[in-house]
Amino acid sequence: MTVRLNLRTLFLDHSAALGGAELYLLDLAPAFAPPGEVLLLEEGPFYEKLRAAGIPADVITAPEAVRRVAREAGPFRALRAVPGLLRLAWRVARKARAFDLIYANSQKALVVGSLAAQMARRPLVWNLHDVLTTEHFSAMNIRLAVTLANRFARLLIANSEASKAAFLEAGGRVPVVVVHNGIDVERFAAVDPEQVAALRRELGLRDGPVVGLFSRLAPWKGQHVLLEALAELPEVQAILVGEALFQDEQLYAEQLRKRAAQPDLEGRVHFLGFRDDVPMLMQLVDVVVHTSVAPEPFGRVIVEGMLARRPVIATRGGGAVEIVRDGETGLLVPPGDAQALAAAIRHLLEHPDQARQLAEAGSQDARHRFSIEAMRKGVHQALAALQEA
Incomplete structure (x- = not known):
C-alpha cells in the first residue's frame, strides 16, 4: 500500500x-x-x-x-x-x-x-x-x-x-x-525460460557462461576491469548494458570497444546500449558483476542482480558494502583488481551450488531491505x- x-x-x-x-x-x-x-x-x-x-x-x-x-x-x-x-x-x-x-x-x-x-x-x-x-x-x-x-x-x-x-x-x-x-521487486519476478532462450539467440550469444555488467559506460564504473578479467577467462562471454551519458565518457566507450575487438576478446563482449528489459537480460547471465573503481554512492544494479536471483560480485567500497554481505549474499572484490574479479567469476562458475545459495540469500535479503x-x-x-x- x-x-x-x-x-x-x-x-x-x-x-x-x-x-x-x-x-x-x-x-x-x-x-x-x-x-x-x-x-x-x-x-x-x-x-x-x-x-x-x-x-x-x-x-x-x-x-x-x-x-x-x-x-x-x-x-x-x-x-x-x-x-x-x-x-x-x-x-x-x-x-x-x-x-x-x-x-x-x-x-x-x-x-x-x-x-x-x-x-x-x-x-x-x-x-x-x-x-x-x-x-x-x-x-x-x-x-x-x-x-x-x-x-x-x-x-x-x-x-x-x-x-x-x-x-x-x-x-x-x-x-x-x-x-x-x-527497487520494484515485481519487475524481477520469474520470467518465461523460452523468452530468455529466444533473447539469447537474438543477441547472438554462444553456448557457455555469460556475465553481465549493467551500468552506463564511464571510467569510474570500471568496465575496463571486466574486460581485463575476461582475458583470463577465455570461455566466458559478457554483455555490457548501458551507454556513455556525457561527452567526456564517449572516448572511454570508444576505448572499451577497441579493447573488446582485440583477438583475445573478439566476439565475446556484446555492447547492448540502454535497454528497458534489464530483468530479462539478467536472466541470461550466470553472474552479475559490479566493477566501480571509485566508491559507489549506492549500487542500484547490485540490488537488481540480487532480486533477479543471480549471484553478484561487487566492488568493495561505498554503498556496495551496505548491500552485499561478503560470502553470504554475494562476493566482494577489491576495486580495480581484474585478477581478483576473474578469480571470483571462475569460483562461482566452478561451484554452482554455492552460486545458487548466494543468489537465493541475496534475493531474500534484497526483497526485505530494498x-x-x-x-x-x-x-x-x-x-x-x-x-x-
Missing part, C-alpha cells in the same frame, strides 16, 4: 536522462504526486517516462550556459552561467509558490533549488545520490554543494551511509537521514518529521 503525505512537494531534477537518480525519483514520486509534481530542467526520456506513468511533470529548460557546467567545471565557466542561473531560479520560484516544499534530486537541482527556495520562501530538501569526494567531483563543486546545503537546506536525505559520511567529512552540518534506494515501499516509507517519515518541526 502506498503511503502518502499531506505535503505538496515540487521534485526538482536537472536531467531528463535515465540515470540512477532519475530512476529513483520515478519510483518515489507516485507516493507524493499528485498533489506533488516533478519539474525537470530539460526534456528527454525521463520526462516521457514520468508522463507515461501518470506522474505530473513539467519542464523549464535551463539555459545552455547552465547545462554546460560539469562536475569538474572551473570557476570561469561557472561564472558565465550565473546570469542564466538567476533567471532560471526565478522561473522555478514562481512555480514553487504553489507547493509547500522544494525537493532537489541532484546537485544541479540543489544549486537552482537553493536560489528558488529563497525567492519563493519555501523549505528545501536535498536528496544526495553521490559520494562527495574528489574521485567524483572537483573540489570547487564539492565546496559549492556543501555550502549551499548548509546555508539553505532544511534536511538532507542520503542514499547510503557512504554518501552521508562523505558529506559530513566535507563539512556538512545539515541533519542527514539515510534512506536506501528501493523494496520501493521501504524507500517511500523512509522518505515519508523524514518529510513528516520536517513538517512537524
Whole structure:
C-alpha cells in the first residue's frame, strides 16, 4: 500500500536522462504526486517516462550556459552561467509558490533549488545520490554543494551511509537521514525460460557462461576491469548494458570497444546500449558483476542482480558494502583488481551450488531491505518529521 503525505512537494531534477537518480525519483514520486509534481530542467526520456506513468511533470529548460557546467567545471565557466542561473531560479520560484516544499534530486537541482527556495520562501530538501569526494567531483563543486546545503537546506536525505559520511567529512552540518534506494521487486519476478532462450539467440550469444555488467559506460564504473578479467577467462562471454551519458565518457566507450575487438576478446563482449528489459537480460547471465573503481554512492544494479536471483560480485567500497554481505549474499572484490574479479567469476562458475545459495540469500535479503515501499516509507517519515518541526 502506498503511503502518502499531506505535503505538496515540487521534485526538482536537472536531467531528463535515465540515470540512477532519475530512476529513483520515478519510483518515489507516485507516493507524493499528485498533489506533488516533478519539474525537470530539460526534456528527454525521463520526462516521457514520468508522463507515461501518470506522474505530473513539467519542464523549464535551463539555459545552455547552465547545462554546460560539469562536475569538474572551473570557476570561469561557472561564472558565465550565473546570469542564466538567476533567471532560471526565478522561473522555478514562481512555480514553487504553489507547493509547500522544494525537493532537489541532484546537485544541479540543489544549486537552482537553493536560489528558488529563497525567492519563493519555501523549505528545501536535498536528496544526495553521490559520494562527495574528489574521485567524483572537483573540489570547487564539492565546496559549492556543501555550502549551499548548509546555508539553505532544511534536511538532507542520503542514499547510503557512504554518501552521508562523505558529506559530513566535507563539512556538512545539515541533519542527514539515510534512506536506501528501493527497487520494484515485481519487475524481477520469474520470467518465461523460452523468452530468455529466444533473447539469447537474438543477441547472438554462444553456448557457455555469460556475465553481465549493467551500468552506463564511464571510467569510474570500471568496465575496463571486466574486460581485463575476461582475458583470463577465455570461455566466458559478457554483455555490457548501458551507454556513455556525457561527452567526456564517449572516448572511454570508444576505448572499451577497441579493447573488446582485440583477438583475445573478439566476439565475446556484446555492447547492448540502454535497454528497458534489464530483468530479462539478467536472466541470461550466470553472474552479475559490479566493477566501480571509485566508491559507489549506492549500487542500484547490485540490488537488481540480487532480486533477479543471480549471484553478484561487487566492488568493495561505498554503498556496495551496505548491500552485499561478503560470502553470504554475494562476493566482494577489491576495486580495480581484474585478477581478483576473474578469480571470483571462475569460483562461482566452478561451484554452482554455492552460486545458487548466494543468489537465493541475496534475493531474500534484497526483497526485505530494498523494496520501493521501504524507500517511500523512509522518505515519508523524514518529510513528516520536517513538517512537524
